[in-house]
Amino acid sequence: MNQLSVRVLKKTREAEDIVSFELASADGRPLPPFSAGSHLDVRIPGGIVRQYSLCNDPAESHRYLIAVLRDAKSRGGSIAMHERVNEGDVIEVSEPKNHFPLVPAERVLLLAGGIGVTPILCMAERLAHTATDFAMHYCTRSSERTAFRSRIARSRFADKVHYHFDTDAPEQKLDFRALFAAAEHGTHLYVCGPGGFIEHVRNTARDCGWPSERIHLEYFGAQAQDNSRDDSFEIKLASSGTTYRIPAGKTVVEVLAEHDIEIPTSCEQGVCGTCITRVIEGTPDHRDVYLTDDERARNDQFTPCCSRARSATLVLDL
DSSP states (O other): OOEEEEEEEEEEEEETTEEEEEEEETTSOOOOOOOTTOEEEEEOTTSOEEEEEOOSOTTOOSOEEEEEEOOTTOSSHHHHHHHHOOTTOEEEEEOOBOSSOOOOOSEEEEEEEGGGHHHHHHHHHHHHHTTOEEEEEEEESOGGGOTTHHHHHHSTTGGGEEEEETTSOGGGSOOHHHHHHHSOTTOEEEEEEOHHHHHHHHHHHHHTTOOGGGEEEEESSOOOOOOTTOOOEEEEETTTOOEEEEOTTOOHHHHHHHTTOOOOOSSSSSSSOTTOEEEEESOEEOOOSSSOHHHHHHTSEEOTTTOEESSSEEEEOO
16 A cells, blocks of 8 residues: 655644544645544654554545554554654555444434543534434543643534543443343444453343444554463465464564565464465464454464464464
8 A cells, every 4th residue: 555645734623632633735736535433543753653544534635644642661652653653744644544433324323531532522523513412431541631622612513422431430430231122123332442441341231132233443552462382383374385483482473574475464473464464275373353243253264473372273374
């Protein structure tokens, strides 16, 4: 996919530990269009690439807007964005990609946890534009950590947004079970935020009888894996018949790279789907948060940046 050079027009503090970056084409040309739920791969100083959701109105073509939470457990991406990317800088980004699209629905429920508000906010803009019936619930630790409140207050959908803060009175906290039980039949749910938040929302919705096809998720990062019981396995490349052993403590991507076989990667956590590879034989041990349950059950593809094997060998379409 083509890379774009963009200039940082504005860097704005949106809340405690959250800054937004307004980006425009470095050569003044219109930016490629995007749809609600899209993200950019951003090349950060130091050479690493991270994904950030677009949170401005998808009707805009003159700018992209992303927001970044400074994460104390960062692998370098968020801290570099906060400390090393400034107004006037030119950085490289991908064209917009969308793995979290809106699907046609009469009614929509949007749930945002913390910095997960970014794609949800873009969706709210689009749903308001199309006059779709929706409600948005925005859950954060405190009002000080709630980004874009002034923007939401000025928006055409301000009356559809409900805030819930961990630090405030219990009665204002979101009762997920009651919310899902009261939703009209056919409502589609979109949720983004920390992994624990997403899992709680998804499990509660399922307990309330929501079918998986009406629950749409996007993770910002994978939860830590327990690798203490990992064992080695083999992969075989279908094109050459060559076999490689993947030891505990190394990924398929790492071992292949040692033999000059490159698989494109980005997040390295099984979040973005960049490295998805077709599996011809064998059973993967799926450790990503990108594939759906149905896609995992087919066992015909996996994410070699983090997933492993349940069978002794995986034959890959490489």
